[in-house]
Amino acid sequence: MEFFLPMVVSAVAVLATLIYASLLDIQNRRVPFITWLPMLAIGVACTAALLWQKTANASLLAGYLALVTSFLYADYLDNRGRTDSRGLAGYYANEKIFWYFVPVLVLPALSWFVLTPSVSVLILPWYAMFAGILGYVTWREYKGWPEPRRKGKRGQVPRGPDMSEMLGRWYFVLIILIFAIVSATMLVGTGGWGSSAIALLLITLFTGVFYIFGRMHLFGGADAWALIFIALCVPLFPFTPLLGNSPLGFLAFSVLINALILNLAAPVGIFLVNILRGNRAPLMYLFFGFPVKGDEIQKEWGFVMEDFEEKDGKLTRKFIGFFDAVKRMYKGEGRVYTKDLREHPQEFTHELAMYKKAGTVWISYAVPFIIPITAGFVTAVIFGDFLYALMRLLTGGI
Template identity: 60%
Template sequence: MTYSPLIISTVAVFITLLYASYLDVKERRVPFRTWYPMLVVGMIATIVLFYQNTENISLICGYLALVASFLYADYLDNHEPGTPFRLQYLAIVLALPILSWFLLPILTTGHMPETQLIPWYIMFAGLLGYVSYREYKREPERRLTAKQARKEAQRESNVEEVLTRWYFVLVVVILAIASFYMIGSGNWGIPGIYIALAAVFCGVFYIFGQMRLFGGADAWALIFIAFCIPTFPITPLFKASPIGFLAFSVLINALILNLVAPLGIFIINVVKKNRAPLQYMFFGFPVKGEKIQEAWGFVMEDFTEKEGKIERKFIGFWDSLRRMRSDEGRVYTKDLREHPEEFEKELGTYKKAGNVWISYAVPFILPITAGLITAILFGDILFTIMSFVTGGA
């Protein structure tokens, strides 16, 4: 395949990731519009790549359908009730699969394609249509504090609310199934595997972001890397992954490089003689209670005050994970800083406690940026190590 268009896309992605990393470190927030220039350049480059190598318009429309579905999901997630609802966005999202799965294959082959995708498209259109209708009819919400919003979200457990929250899981499954079908039927050919892999990969990280198992900016960074640079733009120095899907190698490299941070934190804690159970020495450090609002991270201890004495215990791993998923009971220093009136009791306790252990807060977008650079220049670190160990290097 010809990869030259992806070099331009890679430069755009790298510059955007550097800027997003700066914003995340400084403000702990990356506005969604930050990704727009990178996405525009990356989409154009990917479309040119697909056309140069296949001249398959159905494949290109399938790619656009995937990207449009994710952007529309973000639009639904962030649409403010009471503001105009853009039904034209829904029309575009529904039209692209029709072109890709049905009309263009008919024009190309001259005969009707198999009908297996028709029920899947009906499900796809039905899900997006239903959720769009609910969003269109949704009334503006009353102002709630952060704690009140979390409690109300927990009470919304009926079928309609669950479907509205998790509909995109089904949408991603449908897109993946359709992609593999189009490959198997010969309509897309082997390059279609990049669209199928992107559907699965991006779907997983979108869902992780929704479940708060992954930062929003981090999830979108990986999603847009998959959209903008579907494969390696140049031959890396060592080993690329066998499937050639760049975003997966970026993730693996980022996870490996991110292991350096806990080791560094452990060494710093040992040098400073900070004491805590061993596992916490790798992932956190103590800060002065009166200055906790100036730090970044989340509190790793629970405090109770009895008869004027402060009792404390570290939060266990599974309990911490549960709190992160439910968004209840986990205290972030960002909330302490932005909503001090809601945490007056906690802030008073932290001051009495003296030192408070908090997690380290290096934004994962930094390892993602490093993972992109290492993946492009050197390849997949894990696959390279495995090849060396097994004698395949």
């Protein structure tokens, strides 16, 4: 059995953090970013030690640290101006932005040029793009330009894409692509990282996808960061799981697969409860939501699944369509969250009146996905990838 002590230590830190984060998410539906930092410090140190132990490649190690640093810097930029409970900016103060920017630039340069000079010519344009994009976004954030400054008629922002605003929101997608391209170049380029580059390429692609999902509001922030940090902290299985290693041997992907499979139990359970209680709704909604009393909706957890309108004293209601719901998730607006109803009732007086008049309101179930992620992590480490094991079973491989 292959056994990696650094990954065991990192896995213990990740599990402890996931359990704590799950409790926070259940209680408050919020996991402060600082919750992940102790786990990340341990996990990055352990992964760095493992990379050095297996490859003794200083360039690869610096490339890994460059990726981690870039993610932390992206969170800093995306949350510029966050304050603590005392109203102090803390380590998010704008004045410190260039101090954070320096290691973000230095680590890739060290990895891609100083420690691997034979492939530096191929990577130079990508580094120039990397530095240019982050330099522009850093300056933009430093000057406090998070919103488009152009004004149209009547003081409104004109329609059409604002390239500056789009770059400010989606710049990190380009950064991830640059890391992926460089990793691929290091895989095939002479004097690069060789097959060891596959590990960093997998980490880059996986973390990039879930960063994008988080920005599109398709995943909760805590859920996206949990998967990103699992990939960064425990890229390999700590030991051979009981059902065997998956083909990629990439733990984070198996965690996601197991979490999705385990999470299927919730919709099935909700559907059965709705059938037993005689709740009536279109089939899809029976799997993902349930009705609650309109005058008690502030006590519940979930997103409202219906739109209400009152005309000529008559109340009409309709379920929010799937594509409309996705559109609202992407824009981050138009969705009513029961937590907001509870914490900011003055902003939802009209909606609360509609819900009370309606009698019942359908809301989505609100089990935080970080709980299946935690279960998926435990099962992946111990048993392995459920989907791969099932495929092997069906094909006679087990």
